Amino acid sequence: MSTFQELDLSNQLQYAIDDLGFVNPTPIQQESFSIVRSGKDVVGIAQTGTGKTFAYMLPILRDLKFLKTQHPRVLILVPTRELVLQVVDEIEKLAKYINVRVLGVYGGTNINTQKQAIAQGQDIIVATPGRLYDLALSNVLKLKTIQKLVIDEVDVMLDLGFRFQLLNIFDLLPARRQNIMFSATMTSDVSDMITDFFKNPKKVSIAVSGTPLDNIVQESYDVPNFFTKVNLLHHLLKDKETYSKVLIFVAYKRTADLLFSQIEEVFGDEACVIHSNKTQNYRIRSIRQFDEGKNRVLVATDVMARGLDFDNVSHVVNFDTPDFPENYMHRIGRTGRAEKEGKSILFSTKKELAFKSELEVLMDYKIPLLELPEEVEISTQLTEDERPKEDREQSRNRTGLEYVPGAAFHEKSEKNSKTNQGGSYRREIAKKYKKPKTRGDKNYNKRNKKK
Structure with a gap:
């Protein structure tokens, strides 16, 4: 060499x-x-x-x-x-x-x-x-x-x-x-x-972009939904000695915020988050604190973490399976840098298994599948994106977890139920209030004075 x-x-x-x-x-x-x-x-x-x-x-x-x-x-x-x-x-x-x-x-x-x-x-x-x-x-x-x-x-x-x-x-x-x-x-x-x-x-x-790095150990879990992934992540992160510096990747900014709130509830200020909607100072501070070891966990979107070089990342967790296989290579490349050994963990739901197959074809490598630990609770709670279409609002930007759609139609209140009656309606109003149709209608006013 x-x-x-x-x-x-x-x-x-x-x-x-x-x-x-x-x-x-x-x-x-x-x-x-x-x-x-x-x-x-x-x-x-x-x-x-x-x-x-x-x-x-x-x-x-x-x-x-x-x-x-x-x-x-x-x-x-x-x-x-x-x-x-x-x-x-x-x-x-x-x-x-x-x-x-x-x-x-x-x-x-x-x-x-x-x-x-x-x-x-x-x-x-x-x-x-x-x-x-x-x-x-x-x-x-x-x-x-x-x-x-x-x-x-x-x-x-x-x-x-x-x-x-x-x-x-x-x-x-x-x-x-x-x-x-x-x-x-x-x-x-x-x-x-x-x-x-x-x-x-x-x-x-x-090296070909799809070739897995030899010094990165890859593992995967099949997980039914978002909140079961959260439970599994909590279970893994409890081992602070093994999971000493963890970079977690998600695809969307809204997912990053939702996941960060779930991690923060359990691990407090051990976690930080970075995506393009955060202010510049916030992003720089999150990167610095993670790099220096003040934060043990960093949640990031693909674009924000691309090219960043962190020392001694013990684990990369792919919280979702990327829909572009090459993005997986960029993600796992955050660990095992400079010929050090690293570890990558992939979470996949049933919908994401097709993406997982694509990246395995690209790498020509079958990622070992692990059984979910018995301590991990299978959650029945679903995010809005995971609910059947008829049960959820269409906007993909919502992050509410307990949104229940209501009736789209309601009766008008009585005061708003009037219809346009044209000229006869105006005549009825004139009779009721005994007022001229307009202030400037001199002929109308003269007729009324004579009466």
């Missing part, structure tokens, strides 16, 4: 790697180093948790010369704010002994503060597409000096609907630049983007 010393790193980079305690590069880091340094366009396909950030940053920092320029030379695009913070942190670790200026920009914070930071001069910008485009349109950020463009987690970016912003950003960049793209999956959208914007790219592919 090769070491970092064989990669022809600069002394400053080697010192930083030594400080981090790393000895051997991962396969994607080793394969990418010389190709990225060559200046050619690069497409890297590797599973999450294999060190993609270092794979593109090591060669970039190796050849990034010190220049007193105001405008950035390296642009790194990532899909979420959390990933911006993480990539900036990784770059700062690597650039510990290098004079390089790094700035992360993302939405949800004051854009004027970011404009001021850019105006002071930066070498590397790490950004989400939306905020970067806003800054570029303001003319504070000049993109014509960009020499290297990195698009990280590009498949997630396209899933989140960032294609339009990416195309606009490409128009603002210089034609002569190096394109570096890293993704966990190769989809048709990703392939189209490579065809349209990359020039004869060199492809680096490490």
